[in-house]
Structures are given as C-alpha cells and as structure tokens.
Amino acid sequence: MGDRRKERKTGLMEIRSVSVGVVAIKSVSTGLYLAMSKKGTLFGSVKYNPSCKFKERIEENGYNTYASLRWKHGGRQMFVSLNGRGKPRRGHKARRRHPSTHFLPMLPS
Template sequence: MWGIVKEEKVEEEEEHFTPECKFKECVFENYYVTYSSILYRQTQSGRAWYIGINRDGQVMKGNRVKKTKGAAHFLPKLIEVAMYREPSLHDVALQSPPRKTPKTSSDSPVLQNGKKDPKSKTKTSS
C-alpha cells in the first residue's frame, strides 16, 4: 500500500509503487515531520506540494497545503525506543586504562623544531 498524489489530491492507497508515491520527508526543530511530493510542484512558483489533513480528517489538495501550516505537520510514530544511561565522569575514570607518567626533562634531550636544543649540548674539548 502506497500513498500517491493524483489530480491535486492525495489518494488513499496504490497497489504498485510509482513515481507518484515518492515523498521527501523533512524534520523540523520541533520534531514535526512534513512530506512533500517529489513529482509534483506549483507551476508558477515551483513550491512543492505537501500532504495535509484538515480538521475533519479529510485529505487536502496538495497545492493548497503549505509546509508552515499545521495541516502538513505530522508526529512520527516511534517503532522502538532505546534508553541509555549517560556515563558519569567517575565511571569513565574507573574504566579507562592507567596513564603512563611522562619522562622528566633530565632523562631525554629537549627538542626544538625537531632538533636538539643548543643549550642542552654537552661541551666537548678539542
């Protein structure tokens, strides 16, 4: 069963999937979803046709529905909800491997731009 746009109205269902059954789904910041037709647009302005349902529950003409109107806003139905507990910093510290302590500067020569520091060179007598 597929929803289709035909003759400026959204039909109930179609047995076969056709280009009229393709819709673009857009999610707004308030989590409402709109569906616009991929195939049909306004002839003059190029604005997309949206699926909309009026107060009586009847399907509205696609060219009369705008994305900002409540008739075009739908709430998605959650299929599965997974709740995860956010780890605290204490849990992360316990699970992390122990850190290696850095070597002191006396153990290794100091590097500047990939070269040994001239101050740290030992004097050699010639």
C-alpha cells in the first residue's frame, strides 16, 4: 500500500472532499476506494460507500491523519495506519499522535 519511492505510481492516491472535513481516498492505479471494516481492517472497495468516508485532520506537525467516519473501537477513533514496510495496520492499533498514522499529501509530479 505504501511506497517511499516517488517514481512508483502504485502508491498514488487521490483525495477528494465529500463534505466539510470528510474525504474519500481512491487509488489512481486500481480505481478502488480505500475503506475500513468494522474490525478496523483497510480494504479496497469497488463502489463508494459509507465505509469509504474518513475524517481528515491537519495535525500540528503539518501531517494529516485519517479516521474512519463510520466505525469506532471502544468509543475510540480508528485511523488509517501503515507499518514500517508500508503494509496496512488495523485501525484500532494506532492512535492519532503515532507517526504511523501521519501522512503528507503531495501533488503528483
């Protein structure tokens, strides 16, 4: 899912605003929407649905975090998160302040 190399287009995601503070994230290469299940697992959805909505927050450090608008775990938000190898982590395993949930949106070159 994640890739540190700029020349690879597989990790390129399109972020679209769907309402104030809420976004949909879509893969440019596959056309799938990023979605989160009730258990906090990230997956690709062919169709846009309520599981594809994420609250976008710009953090103090300039990075963005994305929390599921639909699902919570024990009353806590579940965040989009990647481990050190770029693989998705379960939403309830990460917290807003953890670096694995911080993303830096960039314009494609």
